[in-house]
Amino acid sequence: MLCSLLNMKPVPPVIRQIPPAIDSEVAFKEDEDLKGSGVPLRGTPCLCIELENDDPNCTRKMKISGWKMNYKIFKAVLKMLSSMPTLQCLHFWQAALSDPMVISLANTSLxxxxxxxxxxGNPLLQNSFYLLLSEDSNLTHLSLRNxxxxxxxxxxxxxxxxxxxxANKNLLSLNLAFNNIGDAGAAHIAQGLRLNNTLVILSLAxxxxGDAGAAHLAMTFGELTLLHEEIVERRRMMLHKLQSSLRADLEQTAGGHLSAIHSASGKGEAKSSNKKKAIYINIIRLKANVHVAIIT
Incomplete structure (x- = not known):
């Protein structure tokens, strides 16, 4: 239906698969397992979907294989994906993705x-893959091979x-195999691993x-010693958090006092309340300055 609306010809076939009951993993069959099954082999444009059961609305995995997509088709696919609440895995293999497409994927609420x-198999000129690893990303597994x-x-x-x-807080596994990262790139990856406490599986095959890049990675897996700039930044962030907490507490206290003053003014004590209000505000400001001075 989507291809018809976009006037696409020919229409890539849609292949449905239902995983075996004993298989709890979300994975597609390899090419050799597809021979004789009626499923197009790798290199043939197709859309493979894996269903939780016989219900076509229970898609849990989608693979777009060998389908050279333009931006118009990709935007339509994103709209389709956003209406699939059961989707767990999304796979694009040699789909000719571009940087704008990956940026849209990262910014879309799926x-x-x-x-x-x-x-x-989707090289990008601007290397926009990193947007999928943002701090608020919910992805736990990301593969960027080849x-x-x-x-x-x-x-x-x-x-x-x-x-x-x-730091990314959800990604558990990252596959970067079959790329051109080299020793210099390995040093950057090692730097990124220093303060990441979530990732448990990393492939750089x-x-x-070489030895230089491996040495950088090995140092990351040893005992961590914070650098000077890391210590300064952590202290700055802790100070900002404490100041924000104190400010919120003081504003809440001020609100309570002002409510009491307002109630009293309603009983004919407006003049006296205004004096109390000014006194309370001055006291609160004084307390705020004392707390900030102590923290500083």
């Missing part, structure tokens, strides 16, 4: 159950994993990483 995204990611892409991904100011 199904609440989507946790795994695979973008393989995307020609180099040093700059690795730097962006490392910064998305963690910096002194932010076939990335031309």
């Amino acid at each position: 199904g609440s159950n989507l946790r795994a995204v695979t973008l393989e 995307n020609q990611i180099g040093e700059e892409g690795a730097r962006l991904i490392g910064s998305a994993l963690s910096t002194c100011k932010s 076939n990335n031309k990483i």
